[in-house]
Amino acid sequence: MNTLLFASTQRTIGWVIASVVLVGMGVYLLFSFRVGKREIGSEIDLAPNRVRHADDDELETRFLDRNLAWSLVLLTVVSLILPLYWLMEPARQDNAAYGWVKRFEKRGANSFEEACVGCHGPGGVGGVASYTLADSNGVFVAQVDWKAPALTTVLSRFGESEVEHILNYGRPGSPMPAWGLPGGGPMTSQQIHQLIVYLRSIQLSPEDAIAQVTSGLQAGARGIVTSRDPGLTNADAIAAAADAWLIQAADPASSDYRAYGELLFNNPAAQGANSCARCHTPGFSYGASSDEATAELIAEWPRLAEAGVLTGYQPGTGHVGPSLIGVETHFPTAAGQEDFIRSGSAVGIGYGNARIGTGGMPGFGGRTDDLNVIGTVVRPRILTPEQIAAIVAYERGL
Ligand code: HEC
Ligand code: HEC
Numbered sequence: 036m037n038t039l040l041f042a043s044t045q046r047t048i049g050w051v052i053a054s055v056v057l058v059g060m061g062v063y064l065l066f067s068f069r070v071g072k073r074e075i076g077s078e079i080d081l082a083p084n085r086v087r088h089a090d091d092d093e094l095e096t097r098f099l100d101r102n103l104a105w106s107l108v109l110l111t112v113v114s115l116i117l118p119l120y121w122l123m124e125p126a127r128q129d130n131a132a133y134g135w136v137k138r139f140e141k142r143g144a145n146s147f148e149e150a151c152v153g154c155h156g157p158g159g160v161g162g163v164a165s166y167t168l169a170d171s172n173g174v175f176v177a178q179v180d181w182k183a184p185a186l187t188t189v190l191s192r193f194g195e196s197e198v199e200h201i202l203n204y205g206r207p208g209s210p211m212p213a214w215g216l217p218g219g220g221p222m223t224s225q226q227i228h229q230l231i232v233y234l235r236s237i238q239l240s241p242e243d244a245i246a247q248v249t250s251g252l253q254a255g256a257r258g259i260v261t262s263r264d265p266g267l268t269n270a271d272a273i274a275a276a277a278d279a280w281l282i283q284a285a286d287p288a289s290s291d292y293r294a295y296g297e298l299l300f301n302n303p304a305a306q307g308a309n310s311c312a313r314c315h316t317p318g319f320s321y322g323a324s325s326d327e328a329t330a331e332l333i334a335e336w337p338r339l340a341e342a343g344v345l346t347g348y349q350p351g352t353g354h355v356g357p358s359l360i361g362v363e364t365h366f367p368t369a370a371g372q373e374d375f376i377r378s379g380s381a382v383g384i385g386y387g388n389a390r391i392g393t394g395g396m397p398g399f400g401g402r403t404d405d406l407n408v409i410g411t412v413v414r415p416r417i418l419t420p421e422q423i424a425a426i427v428a429y430e431r432g433l
Contacts, residue, residue, distance in 0.1 A: 041075025041367040042125065049121030080170055109155050127299035136232060136409050143233025154183040154210065159237050160186035161306030164210035168322070170342035177336035177344070179321035181210045184313065187239045188247065191414045192379065192397030194404055195231055200394065202227050206355065206395035209320070235408070241415035248417060250306025256280045259294065285421065287428070300350070309399075309417050311426065318345040351433045356396055359430050365390060372427050373420070376400070399423060 089098060140231065147159070156162035166181040189198060203215030204224075214220040215227045222230075239247060256277035260267060267273050282297075285293035302310040302325060312319040318339075323329040329348035341346040351359040365387035366372035372387075376402030380392030400423065401416025418426070 041303060042303075045121050046130075049118045049124070053115075056118065060111070060114075075168065076339065106219070112278065114416070132188060132409050137166035138159075138230045139232040140236050143229035143231070144236075146222070146230055147233050148196060150214065151186075151230075153188055155224075159186035159189075159234070161308060163306070166210040168321075168336075168344055170338075170344065175340070176338045176342045177332075179332075179336075180318045182306040182313070183210065184308035185247075186234055186308075187237055187305065188244050188308060188415075188417055190238050190412060191244065191402060191417055192395070194381075194402065195383075195406065197394045198231055198234065199227060202230060232401035233272070235410075238413045239415070240413055244415045244417060247304050248302060248309050248422075251302035252281055252298055253277050254303060255298040255301065256284075259298075287424070287427065292425060293429045293432055296425035296427070297350075299356045299418065300429055314395075315359055316348075316350045316358075317352060317354050323348055333382045351430060360433050362433070363431055364388065369424070369427050369431060372430070374417075374425050376423050376426065377420070 077362045130184075147155075150160075151159070152166040154162050163180045164183050166179055168176040168179060170176050177355045193201070199215075201211070203213065203220070204218035205211045205213035205220070212220065214222045215228075216223060246307065253274070259275050259282050260276040261273060264276070265277060280291070281295070283289050286292065289295070301316075301319070303324070307320060309314040310319070310325070317323065318332070322332045323345055324428035326348045329345070333345065333347075340347075353359070362372065367388070368376065375386050375399060379398030380386055380393060380394055380396040382394040384392050386392055399416065399418040400420070402414045406412055406414075
């Protein structure tokens with residue numbers, strides 16, 4: 036009760052003023068109402084045919100009383116409004132803070148519309164960026180379509196300061212430019228903050244995040260079952276076979292367990308937002324997602340191989356993140372590696388065998404760090420512990 040009534044200093048002040056006013060009114064009423072007593076001089080009657088203007092006596096009694104009564108009424112109103120003002124103050128402050136958040140969100144949405152939609156799609160659902168690849172001498176190599184990941188689960192994977200870092204400095208070597216002044220971009224730190232407030236508002240619910248991951252797995256599994264059984268042509272039959280494949284492949288005892296891990300690693304949904312390959316496999320974001328696809332790409336742009344930019348499909352050999360070949364030497368146990376993938380890296384914090392994080396590796400197991408923000412931000416986990424274990428099995432076999 037106390038905590039509710041005196042929730043803040045303003046509330047306390049409000050209650051103190053209210054109690055002083057109420058007690059004062061009570062005392063006044065008790066002592067000053069002369070109930071049932073007639074006014075002094077009221078026995079002198081006027082002649083019935085005469086209407087006389089109020090004389091001094093009356094002016095000093097009835098008129099004065101009426102005016103005093105009105106003063107009392109107005110005073111009461113004022114003394115009630117004063118504590119009410121203080122009582123309402125905390126709510127008013129909350130609303131004001133919330134209003135600021137909404138204004139930041141709106142301005143962030145406007146900047147997003149101007150600066151980001153072209154690549155990341157409306158509402159951040161993902162898109163593509165046309166990008167020119169050059170060799171180390173700056174000579175043209177290829178013109179590619181680089182997938183810009185959906186941003187609808189980005190706060191599940193990164194802390195807000197990590198997102199701020201990405202927005203400030205961009206991703207060198209990718210189409211994502213630097214936006215903040217520290218990275219040489221055009222936006223102030225407040226505009227970057229507004230963008231992050233906007234990103235909060237477009238994060239998927241836990242159910243939708245799961246559906247996003249699953250849709251990518253289903254697409255991949257459909258590819259696997261049709262390549263194994265070319266006779267499958269009916270869409271419903273393919274979907275059913277894909278679902279069945281996913282269930283059996285998720286079993287660690289299954290011979291398809293590593294293929295399942297690979298599928299998670301390469302998850303194509305949401306422009307690769309939830310995949311690992313876009314940061315750990317060279318060229319994945321512009322089409323090097325399998326042997327055949329990479330061969331096609333190199334056939335179209337031979338300079339890719341000639342200049343050594345992309346020489347073939349080399350899963351897990353490193354791009355934004357390091358090569359994962361021989362990752363066992365950095366993580367002696369699979370469990371340690373799973374923990375790392377759940378939480379991701381943090382700036383200056385060691386992981387595995389004496390490596391120091393830059394904050395560039397996202398966490399896929401749901402974030403637990405406190406945001407300390409007004410309003411709710413949904414940050415569901417992207418992958419289940421079982422899915423992460425399957426990916427690790429795949430990685431340790433690379
Ligand atoms: C020219 C295209 C382009 C524009 C414009 C652009 N981005 Fe990007 N952005 C990308 C690409 C491509 C990536 C992925 C880079 C990679 O493959 O490593 C990316 C990555 C990101 C990431 C990291 C996501 C992750 O999960 O790794 C964030 C956050 C982001 N962009 C936000 C923004 C915001 C906010 C804006 C607008 C201010 C913006 N981007 C404008 C192309 C763009
Ligand atoms: C946005 C880019 C990005 C994505 C997506 C990403 N990683 Fe990473 N990863 C990194 C970076 C960067 C590092 C290096 C750590 C650092 O700099 O903080 C790293 C490090 C790692 C390491 C440690 C490697 C070592 O030996 O040091 C493992 C294991 C790993 N990632 C696995 C994964 C898995 C599994 C996924 C997908 C579920 C994934 N990564 C998705 C960027 C990424």
